[in-house]
Amino acid sequence: MLGRGISRKLAAALATTALTTTLFCAAAAQAEEITVLLPSFGADATTRQLLEGFTKESGIEVNLQTMSWDDIRPKIVTSMVAGTAPADAIEFDWSWIGQFGAAKWFTPLDDKFDAALIKDMPTASVFTYEGKLYGVPYANDFRVNSVNMALLKKAGITEAPKTPDDILKDAKILKDKKVVDYPVSIPLAAAEGTSTAWYFLTRMYGGELFDKDWKPLFTAKDSAGYKALEWIAQGLHDGLINPAMTGLTDMQVTASFAGGNAAIDLAGHPYDLATYNDPQKSKVVGQVTYSLAAADPAKPMTIALPEAMGIPVNSKHKDAAVKFIKWWSEHQPEIYTAVSVLPTRTSALEGLAKDGKLQGGAEIAKYSAYTQAIFSQGTPAWYSEFSGAVSATINQVAKGQITVDAAVKQIADRAQSAQQQ
């Protein structure tokens, strides 16, 4: 009798275990997982912790993959050419919209997000191609000058330079007083950061790169683009810019500036202050402030370089990816506090500034209002070729291999041949 009782209990226990296991496995099989590919923010563990909140809310697991920003584009291109999705929600830079929009590699998102949410993101229009929205901005980016006021004060300068000429004048004082060997830092490697620095300088001089018919506006000597390139050549010629900048990208320039090697970082990022004020990464803690300069100080302007998240057309989890992007958009303030990804929603920026949680808050809030897209007509499909020609040519100018006159002609020729293709 006892043996029979034990057998019954054992059978019941086994049945319960089997049922529980089956239910668990069924639940596990139902849990959807999406892959998210983003640039490395330097705090992946913190980001992963944040994403657990999304999983709790939605039941969707997130497989977060991070790569260096420069490596993401080749991954997208190779995957999409091969007909596979590199991830379900993926980094989408402003500069890719022309190519990826023309290639129809991403899912239109217009009807998947509330109009009010998109309206709260002024840079969303940058991700529109032929009237369709292909990316939802998640990281705000524009260009500002980072100024080390402690070094300026050592040279007797009390305020940040307000015009491009002021920058060179202040730099000369800093050099003459031997406060720093090379006062101005600017990326000059043959890479995207060099092109954006030139666009930013062109905007400082109050100009555009192309007219409405995509005709270059930077070849005349009195044009903003020409003056911008001349400014770079002058800075190098006068020994105000380190000639070794020809080998540095924008992120390397930021690291160098954090080491106290320059007083003014031209075309810095609005999130650099988090690095500069981090004692583990910087020797200039508490010394740096943001500034904008303009040839006409009454009309400061800067360029918008936002980053978005898009969904590849061949993603198998489009709805889950939409939920994830919505969740990110709604939690931008917490994400900024944790990993310094600057919000793209105006309301989120205002809230952070109001709570005193925005690094360089007053300047960021002020300067973000001056941002404008680099190309008012939208980023063209031939942007990559144009940008490559710009950075390679500026690199040649910086090395003293060609004149400014030859450089603007070379860039214009390349722009026109890229348009013809």
Add this chain to the structure above:
Amino acid sequence: MTLSMTDSYRVRVTRRLRLTGSDAREALLGGSLVLPVIVVMGALVFFPLVMTAGQSLFRIDPMRPGTPFIGMTNYTRLFNDPEVRAATANTLWLVLLAVVLETLGGVAFALLLQSMGRARKWLLAAIILPWAIPSVVNSLMWSWMFNPTYGVINAILRGLHLISGDFVWSNNRTAALVLIALVHVWKMLPLTAVIMLAALQGIPAQLYEAAKIDGASSWRTFISVTLPLTAGPLAIAMTQSTVTAFNLFDEAWILGGASLDTRSLLIEVYMTAFQNLHMSYGMALSILVMLASLAVSSVFVLRGRGETHSE
């Protein structure tokens, strides 16, 4: 007992048939051993090659609809592209520097190793080490050493009062190309040295003794004995030097990025296909790079084969 004419003929035919059967079995065995290589090479090398060559005649551009046949348009456009011309000049300089330095250095190291006794294995291990280091790691290491501000090279030159400030190596095209070639040679030279060492070890010692008895000098012995007997392996070494130099990417990309001064043809292919998304234009360029590499390599192979056959 003697065989009649008919019997003799029958025996010869039977023997021939037996031999033919044996030959067939050997051929079957040989074929079955070679088949996996043929299949793998066909699938991974020849099929993609034929596909690439074929597709280079079409316009394949993800940003534009359709893939129309455009014949040789991509190839003719390449000759008028200033960036391709700059990359071609850079690559030819890199190939020349790499092949010459790897060959001379490799032969010199092989002769040095051959002349050593017990220390040979230790020196061989030391020489081989750079070959084992991945190209990217190798390039990063050298980029730190050549850093204008904190690099060890400039520190030494400043210490010797040969330079005063921070000399920026990459700002001088010649210096930058030589630097990239040296980094590549530093990695690839050991392979040439090992190939040549193996060849040197196969030369009978009697030949050197005979040359010595004949009163030949070291140089004469090298020219008349060593060089002819190592011509085949030398051709192989020079071929691999040529092919790897034509395919140079990592060193140029890490040390010079997309700079026009140092951009190699493979970087141009990468930028054309994967940055500018002109896929078939990039394919056409890659086919031309392969043909140029094959043309130069075939000179070495045919020359080496000629030397070997004339022995």
